[in-house]
Amino acid sequence: MSKAPSPGFQPTHVVPPRGMPAWEAPDPARPTLPLDPLLPVELVERRGDWGYIRCANGWGAWVDGRRLVAVPEDPPAADGPAGTADPRPALARAEQALADYRSAVEELAAGTLDGEDFQDRTRGLRIGIVVDGESMWLYDxxxxxxxYGDGRRLTTYATDREVTGEDDSGHAPTRLVAPEGER
Incomplete structure (x- = not known):
């Protein structure tokens, strides 16, 4: 696992719609935190079925690389074709979702909302955003x-489409591969 800064983060894949397990090393005995659904990641290295990914915050882990959903293409260039939408409405929805979540957290902390009501109030609430300078990836x-947004427009980057043939068992890749130099 790496906490090194991630300059120039460029997502190449997203995590499948149901999320996925992750490991500290390409070794099934070393699990770490699971990855959130549709999280943009950068595939840095492959070792057999294993893939080493990096997130926008620099955190890295090993995953079953076969399950990652490839991003269809690089984000459009600023001088490329017009995007699909004005980013302001999507940003307003993201702000509202975050405000709703924050309000529920504050009420839970104040004791005016219990855990079950908190779960009910936040059920189905989804938000995802990565901002890196003028570039933005936003889950709608x-x-x-x-x-993907460049401040002027939004362009579809990846969708929630079903990934066929994926293993939902939460198990590690089937082939263990020794690190370079140990083969």
């Missing part, structure tokens, strides 16, 4: 897609 739950 109304459309079920990740969009």
């Amino acid at each position: 739950p109304e459309e079920g897609r990740w969009v």
Whole structure:
């Protein structure tokens, strides 16, 4: 696992719609925190079925690389074709979702909301956003897609489409591969 800064983070894949397990090393005995559904990640290295990914915050882990959903193409260039939408409405929805979640957290902390009511109030609430300078990746739950924005427009980057043939068992990749130099 790496906490090194991630300059130039460029997502190449997203985590499948149901999330996925992750490991500290390409070894099934070393699990770590699971990855959230549709999280943008950068595939840095492959070792057989294993893939080493890095997140926007620099955190890295090993995953079953076969299950990652490839991003269809690089984000559009600023001088590329017009995007699909004005980013302001999607940003307003993201702000509202975050405000709703924060309000529920504050009420839970104040004791005016119990754990069950907190779960009910936040059930189905989804938000995802990565901002890196002028670039933004935003999850739009109304459309079920990740969009890329450059401040002027949004363009679809990845969707919630079903990934066929994926193993939902939560198990590690089937082939263990020794690190370079140990083969």
